[in-house]
Amino acid sequence: MRRTARLLLLSALALASSCSQPHRTDNAPRSSADVITAQDIRATSFTNVYDLVAALRFRWLQARGTDTVNLQPGNVMVRLDDNELGTVQALRSLSPVGISSIHFVDPVSAGGRWGLGYAHGAIVISTRVER
DSSP states (O other): OHHHHHHHHHHHHHHHHHHHSOOOOSOOOOOOTTEEEHHHHHTOOOSSHHHHHHHHOGGGGOOOSBOTTTOOBOOOEEEETTEEEEEGGGGGGOOSTTOOEEEEEOHHHHHHHHOTTOTTOEEEEEOSOOO
16 A cells, blocks of 8 residues: 555656656757847848737736726836837837837836836837847
């Protein structure tokens, strides 16, 4: 009985450890959940940034909850090279050509950096090459 219990326990541990994370054989860096790189952008063929973000990081486009001040649904805001463009609908008119990176800034950080109106975060698009 003890032998069977040990065998079952070892089998369960082996199965759990093999399922926990896929084995990576390449040395490529892991993609961040908060960044879309120029390499990621070049690997796609989307004609606008909205479709690109929807395919690669669809959660960025979803506002979570309501604004606390007026209890209305809020919006994730979009910035291009430190200029506010508006809501995520502005991404539909932007071409991915020339974009060096796209970052998602969480609501707390966005509110601290740009003030009220960023209660659902911000998508920051950079056309400059970062050094």
